[in-house]
Amino acid sequence: MKKRMDCLRRYLGLLGLFARYSLMEQMEYRVNFAAGIAVECGYMLIKLMYAFLILQAGVSLNGLTSWEMLMCVGTYILITGLFMSMYPNFCLLSFSVRDGSLDMLLTKPVNTQFLVTLRKLDFGMPIPNVLCGVALIVYGWQGAGLAVTVTGIVGFVLLCMTGLFLTYCLFLIPELLSFWFVSNSGVHQLSEAVRDFDNVPMNVYPKWLQRLGIFVLPVFVITNFPTLYVARKLSVPMTIWAFAAAALVFALQRLVWKKALRRYTSANG
Amino acid sequence: MKLSGYGCIFGMGLQNSMVYRADFFLSLFSCLFPVIMQVYLWTALYRVGAADTSGYTYEQMILYTLLAGITSRIVSTGFELEVAQDIKEGGLNKYLVKPVNYAGYYFARFLGGKAAPVGFLLAVTAAVLAGASAVLQIRVEPLRWVLYGVSVILALALNFSLFFAIALLGFWLTEIRQLFGTISIVVMVISGGVFPLDIFGPAAAVLSAVLPFGYTTQFCVNIVSGRLGMQEIGTGFLVQLAWIALFTALHTVMWKRGTRRYTAVGG
Numbered sequence: 013m014k015k016r017m018d019c020l021r022r023y024l025g026l027l028g029l030f031a032r033y034s035l036m037e038q039m040e041y042r043v044n045f046a047a048g049i050a051v052e053c054g055y056m057l058i059k060l061m062y063a064f065l066i067l068q069a070g071v072s073l074n075g076l077t078s079w080e081m082l083m084c085v086g087t088y089i090l091i092t093g094l095f096m097s098m099y100p101n102f103c104l105l106s107f108s109v110r111d112g113s114l115d116m117l118l119t120k121p122v123n124t125q126f127l128v129t130l131r132k133l134d135f136g137m138p139i140p141n142v143l144c145g146v147a148l149i150v151y152g153w154q155g156a157g158l159a160v161t162v163t164g165i166v167g168f169v170l171l172c173m174t175g176l177f178l179t180y181c182l183f184l185i186p187e188l189l190s191f192w193f194v195s196n197s198g199v200h201q202l203s204e205a206v207r208d209f210d211n212v213p214m215n216v217y218p219k220w221l222q223r224l225g226i227f228v229l230p231v232f233v234i235t236n237f238p239t240l241y242v243a244r245k246l247s248v249p250m251t252i253w254a255f256a257a258a259a260l261v262f263a264l265q266r267l268v269w270k271k272a273l274r275r276y277t278s279a280n281g
Numbered sequence: 282m283k284l285s286g287y288g289c290i291f292g293m294g295l296q297n298s299m300v301y302r303a304d305f306f307l308s309l310f311s312c313l314f315p316v317i318m319q320v321y322l323w324t325a326l327y328r329v330g331a332a333d334t335s336g337y338t339y340e341q342m343i344l345y346t347l348l349a350g351i352t353s354r355i356v357s358t359g360f361e362l363e364v365a366q367d368i369k370e371g372g373l374n375k376y377l378v379k380p381v382n383y384a385g386y387y388f389a390r391f392l393g394g395k396a397a398p399v400g401f402l403l404a405v406t407a408a409v410l411a412g413a414s415a416v417l418q419i420r421v422e423p424l425r426w427v428l429y430g431v432s433v434i435l436a437l438a439l440n441f442s443l444f445f446a447i448a449l450l451g452f453w454l455t456e457i458r459q460l461f462g463t464i465s466i467v468v469m470v471i472s473g474g475v476f477p478l479d480i481f482g483p484a485a486a487v488l489s490a491v492l493p494f495g496y497t498t499q500f501c502v503n504i505v506s507g508r509l510g511m512q513e514i515g516t517g518f519l520v521q522l523a524w525i526a527l528f529t530a531l532h533t534v535m536w537k538r539g540t541r542r543y544t545a546v547g548g
Binding site: 043048053216 | 318462
């Protein structure tokens, strides 16, 4: 147990170092930093249009009030923002595979996946998303008249963290295809399009699509379950499923990662 | 350069777009996802009578959603990064010493790159609309399809001249690549590529009528959806032509002034 705690402390320390160096690097190019924020504001504009339409409608849809749906959109914006902090690593992965620069990372005495997927952390892109996401969640929570309790907040935060972890695992898998194919930009675009299904709450979709998005490709678990939990509309088996889905997708992603690394040929390295 | 030269560049653009065919089809396939999402959203809102859409009927909105996703993909650009890189890293030199018009070169390549996706998207559009017409009982006059085709061709030229002018800002701003991301997203939104702008109130409707962006997507789609009368369509064509002339004049002036400033760094 002590060994595991030491290991965790070491990796958290490394994460802190990555964050520090990333911030120093980004502060060197401040215009790029501001431009990153501007790009995210553009994407957020689209997400806010969905939020506006839902709020403007002001009705309950398949069991969720418009305020609760607003919370779902807010959660999506928040989790997307947090995911964006590690997203540059996902984009760099295919380049590292193609030009052989992964070689250097493989030689380091650290878990390769940890190093490859978390070594560059973006601080600009999450800012607008986190601010706007939290604002929508608070606004929606208040508007829905949901009780503010410790269990509610803890459960919401825990499910959001599970959602973030699920996003990381689920959307890393398509990027790993770069070990098999020269260009994976099509798969990249497709996975982004799938992620965007969370732009609107899952209760808008038909039952078959909801089941697909919960049990097969659990994208709906990411942003809908925290709100459903707070609104007391999430059953105990479904709450358990949220954590089980994260564990299962993590296991699958590790399996694909190991297979992918075996494919690595160090081309141009 | 002779016209046949630009024909070769067109061919090159076509070949480039088909190098990674799996990527090509996957990226086109991915543009269906937001359309599916919006169709379900509108269906749910209209079912409970809660869609405040400034007079769009359910059929018109579904038709808009189906066509806007495809139209915005047809008219989208993407060459601006290359132009900015040419300016920044000196790649422009090779074009300056050749008897080729730089804007003409990129326009021919842009059209070549578009040929295959547009062909494929038109086939998808025809299939989707045939299905939608059967389900939603929508009847669109053949003349409106012809006018839609004309408007899309003009929208292509308008979007090219608009983004070419934006790309030439590279002569004055060294690092503008990130800026393109923001601009293209904002342009996509304010051109009506996600939702028709007029559903966001009268001010948004006026802006979409006055600014050039709405004439790249929303105007084209509303020809088919039946929201526009023949007189409005005629006026729209004139506005499209006026914006094309304005942006072409703008990028011509920018090119002349920019090349005077150009220092061929790294060339």
